[in-house]
Amino acid sequence: MNSTACSGTLLPIFNEEESWNKGVRALLYFVAMVWCFFGVAIVADAFMCGIEHITSRTRNIKVPDPNKKDNVKEIEVKVWNDTVANLSLLAFGTSAPEILLACIEMIANKFEAGELGPGTIVGSAAFNLFCITSICIVSIPNGDTRRLKNMRVFGVTAFTGLFAYVWLLVVLMGSSPKEVELWEAIVTFLMFPILILVAFTADKGFCCTRNKTASEVEIGFDLESGNGQHATGTADIIEVAREFQKETHLSEEETAKIVAAKMAKEQPKNSGWYRVSATRALTGGHKLMPKVNTAFDDLFEKIRVQTNAESMRKMSMNAPDPALFLDKAVVEFTCASCAVMENEGHVRLGIRRYGNMDREISVGVETIDGTAESGEDYKPIKQLVTFGPNESLKDIFVEIVDDDIWEPDEFFYVKLYHDPAGSTEKEVLIGKVSINQVTIVNDDEPGKLEFAKPSFIVKESAERAQLVINRVNGADGEVSVTWRTKDLSAKAGQEYVGGTDKVTFSHGETSKAIFIGIIGIQAAEHEPNFQVELSGPTGGAEIGKVPRAIVTIINDEEFASMLSRIASKTQKNLEGLQLDTSSWGEQFYCAMNVNGGEVESATRIDYVLHFITFFWKVLFAFIPPCSVGGGWLTFSFALLWIAILTALIGDLAGIFGCIIGLSDTITAITFVALGTSMPDTFASRAAAINEKWADSSIGNINGSNAVNVFLGMGLPWLISTIYWKIEGGKLTVHTGSLGFSVMLFAVFALMTITILMIRRNLKMFGHAELGGPKQTKIVSAVIITMFWVVYIIMSSLQAQGIIDVGF
Numbered sequence: 001m002n003s004t005a006c007s008g009t010l011l012p013i014f015n016e017e018e019s020w021n022k023g024v025r026a027l028l029y030f031v032a033m034v035w036c037f038f039g040v041a042i043v044a045d046a047f048m049c050g051i052e053h054i055t056s057r058t059r060n061i062k063v064p065d066p067n068k069k070d071n072v073k074e075i076e077v078k079v080w081n082d083t084v085a086n087l088s089l090l091a092f093g094t095s096a097p098e099i100l101l102a103c104i105e106m107i108a109n110k111f112e113a114g115e116l117g118p119g120t121i122v123g124s125a126a127f128n129l130f131c132i133t134s135i136c137i138v139s140i141p142n143g144d145t146r147r148l149k150n151m152r153v154f155g156v157t158a159f160t161g162l163f164a165y166v167w168l169l170v171v172l173m174g175s176s177p178k179e180v181e182l183w184e185a186i187v188t189f190l191m192f193p194i195l196i197l198v199a200f201t202a203d204k205g206f207c208c209t210r211n212k213t214a215s216e217v218e219i220g221f222d223l224e225s226g227n228g229q230h231a232t233g234t235a236d237i238i239e240v241a242r243e244f245q246k247e248t249h250l251s252e253e254e255t256a257k258i259v260a261a262k263m264a265k266e267q268p269k270n271s272g273w274y275r276v277s278a279t280r281a282l283t284g285g286h287k288l289m290p291k292v293n294t295a296f297d298d299l300f301e302k303i304r305v306q307t308n309a310e311s312m313r314k315m316s317m318n319a320p321d322p323a324l325f326l327d328k329a330v331v332e333f334t335c336a337s338c339a340v341m342e343n344e345g346h347v348r349l350g351i352r353r354y355g356n357m358d359r360e361i362s363v364g365v366e367t368i369d370g371t372a373e374s375g376e377d378y379k380p381i382k383q384l385v386t387f388g389p390n391e392s393l394k395d396i397f398v399e400i401v402d403d404d405i406w407e408p409d410e411f412f413y414v415k416l417y418h419d420p421a422g423s424t425e426k427e428v429l430i431g432k433v434s435i436n437q438v439t440i441v442n443d444d445e446p447g448k449l450e451f452a453k454p455s456f457i458v459k460e461s462a463e464r465a466q467l468v469i470n471r472v473n474g475a476d477g478e479v480s481v482t483w484r485t486k487d488l489s490a491k492a493g494q495e496y497v498g499g500t501d502k503v504t505f506s507h508g509e510t511s512k513a514i515f516i517g518i519i520g521i522q523a524a525e526h527e528p529n530f531q532v533e534l535s536g537p538t539g540g541a542e543i544g545k546v547p548r549a550i551v552t553i554i555n556d557e558e559f560a561s562m563l564s565r566i567a568s569k570t571q572k573n574l575e576g577l578q579l580d581t582s583s584w585g586e587q588f589y590c591a592m593n594v595n596g597g598e599v600e601s602a603t604r605i606d607y608v609l610h611f612i613t614f615f616w617k618v619l620f621a622f623i624p625p626c627s628v629g630g631g632w633l634t635f636s637f638a639l640l641w642i643a644i645l646t647a648l649i650g651d652l653a654g655i656f657g658c659i660i661g662l663s664d665t666i667t668a669i670t671f672v673a674l675g676t677s678m679p680d681t682f683a684s685r686a687a688a689i690n691e692k693w694a695d696s697s698i699g700n701i702n703g704s705n706a707v708n709v710f711l712g713m714g715l716p717w718l719i720s721t722i723y724w725k726i727e728g729g730k731l732t733v734h735t736g737s738l739g740f741s742v743m744l745f746a747v748f749a750l751m752t753i754t755i756l757m758i759r760r761n762l763k764m765f766g767h768a769e770l771g772g773p774k775q776t777k778i779v780s781a782v783i784i785t786m787f788w789v790v791y792i793i794m795s796s797l798q799a800q801g802i803i804d805v806g807f
Contacts, residue, residue, distance in 0.1 A: 006658035008651030053631030119668025130788035140771030161702030189714035278682035284610030286596020332431025339475030364419030445474025450544025479539030490528030
């Protein structure tokens with residue numbers, strides 16, 4: 001093909017291009033096209049930020065307070081319904097380049113149908129449904145799964161996505177072959193608002209009978225109680241600050257970054273957020289998730305596990321020390337004291353190991369005299385205790401000397417220590433219960449159970465309050481006692497973790513500790529307290545002289561001051577993670593600096609991508625920020641720039657395809673479709689990995705594909721048919737390539753949705769659309785990917801005239 005005949009609406013710029021080397025010219029146009037794809041991705045970032053700003057608007061409403069009769073409370077609710085936002089502005093935002101390309105091509109061709117715009121729409125739909133779905137399936141860690149949560153909305157969008165392309169076949173080959181009439185264009189365009197209405201109806205459950213609970217009436221949070229980001233953030237700061245006190249190598253700035261990362265990770269996100277995040281990752285832009293130094297990853301995970309509700313509940317019930325989450329193994333006695341009768345001959349002491357269980361470890365154990373003397377009352381020991389991999393319990397025995405002389409109760413100590421012949425301190429940590437007091441008694445009574453003292457004081461910065469229960473006047477047999485908390489000025493669930501549990505003393509054990517979780521930070525003048533009571537002794541034991549204890553939570557001014565500083569720095573970090581910007585100055589600062597100014601976390605590839613996209617970043621920094629005009633100005637100016645760049649890409653792609661001998665149809669379904677879909681690919685993969693449900697990753701693909709048809713085909717058809725109605729002509733469409741491509745896609749799309757439903761309902765696939773066992777998820781992904789490969793090959797062969805399907 002003669003490259004001199006290759007031209008578009010805006011290009012070529014130079015008339016002498018006809019004399020250039022064909023290969024050089026093709027390479028230049030390809031590079032320019034890829035560079036413009038970066039530009040579209042960056043301006044689409046601003047476009048999506050404007051949409052997010054618009055759809056995230058909230059308002060305050062008053063509703064009846066279920067906890068207080070005749071009272072109302074104020075809650076904050078979203079103005080936009082999530083489903084409507086996803087299928088209208090958000091779907092339009094992700095599909096804007098394809099839709100505008102079709103419109104611009106139609107107008108540039110003097111209202112005649114082209115191949116590049118429609119081909120891009122179908123090709124992009126194929127890549128989204130087949131390739132992105134496959135990538136999401138295999139991206140889930142082995143054995144883990146992601147299911148669709150809102151199946152009603154997915155059912156509507158899946159049906160509509162298939163119907164949209166079947167409707168295209170009806171228009172192109174059925175009702176008016178090779179021609180689009182005005183009524184067909186109107187119906188196609190009106191299907192877009194109908195889709196939104198039907199999906200909204202399905203989301204609200206209007207089409208089926210169900211009883212709505214109070215929690216389903218509005219989406220928002222209670223402003224009066226503080227349930228929301230602020231309340232959650234305070235709890236996060238307290239948890240991390242407690243760990244900060246232990247991890248002395250952390251600075252307050254690093255602690256604030258960990259808190260911000262934790263809060264950002266737990267905030268709900270939609271597909272628009274993931275698209276913006278993916279775009280910025282691809283262009284060396286400002287990251288939406290803070291990069292925490294890898295040295296702090298273990299601490300971050302440790303805090304995440306500890307703040308889990310179930311973990312918090314267990315923490316109040318004799319839980320092991322939080323060092324459980326360290327890399328070291330932790331070794332300690334199972335109890336702090338025990339008793340043995342003189343005539344038993346020996347005492348058994350339990351030693352437990354937790355934390356790192358992967359390797360063999362050894363610690364030393366030795367006896368120390370108290371009132372009991374070694375040799376006369378017991379036989380001393382000094383030995384190594386070795387735990388094999390995954391071994392958690394060991395028993396040691398100390399021989400007791402039985403004589404006929406009456407003596408009062410005597411005691412000695414057994415101590416754990418680091419022996420030079422055993423494991424090092426880098427491998428093993430000696431726990432808090434490192435010494436066990438052994439009492440030699442002369443009676444066989446089960447004993448009495450009581451608190452070690454009637455009151456305990458704990459700082460608000462502590463994770464737990466430790467209360468000791470003693471067994472006195474005997475230690476024969478196994479006994480137990482129940483403890484339960486009782487609110488005084490402190491309230492369970494607000495200032496401490498209340499509850500009840502049973503404590504069991506084995507034969508000879510004389511002391512046990514219980515742990516009660518402490519929550520939150522107190523006002524300066526408020527020092528709340530609560531009571532813990534003992535009841536229901538078993539095994540013949542009795543309640544002793546101290547049956548209850550008062551626990552007082554006192555203020556920790558130093559801790560409160562540190563929390564305030566960390567909270568301030570955390571808020572600053574979170575402000576930097578927002579999608580939108582508040583001023584032109586902030587936009588230009590982010591545009592001119594790699595990673596938006598986060599230089600310390602930038603990698604080499606970030607610098608390379610920033611250099612490549614620097615021009616686009618600075619150019620689009622002139623777009624009004626979202627703080628101006630409520631996001632609508634950002635939306636409008638970004639849309640204008642997308643239209644300009646789309647027109648340029650249309651010329652570049654058309655000329656590039658012409659130079660290398662490809663038709664517009666092949667160029668559209670391959671190069672252009674991949675270029676416009678690349679941000680969506682990374683966004684969907686990130687959503688699949690990070691979200692609990694599959695809705696944000698694959699739930700919107702069918703809806704977006706339907707919007708592509710209803711707007712991307714309906715809008716240019718409507719414009720053109722109105723024009724030809726006025727001019728007295730008609731809109732003719734070359735149905736061959738497009739019709740065959742649409743038919744192939746519709747067949748493979750039905751098969752793909754069928755595979756997803758099979759995966760959801762069969763155990764061998766994990767009962768989920770995404771993830772599952774390694775072998776089955778790979779098989780699913782390969783099959784769906786092959787649909788795309790066959791689609792590309794067959795469409796290309798038909799477009800080039802190599803095969804004739806009779807269309």
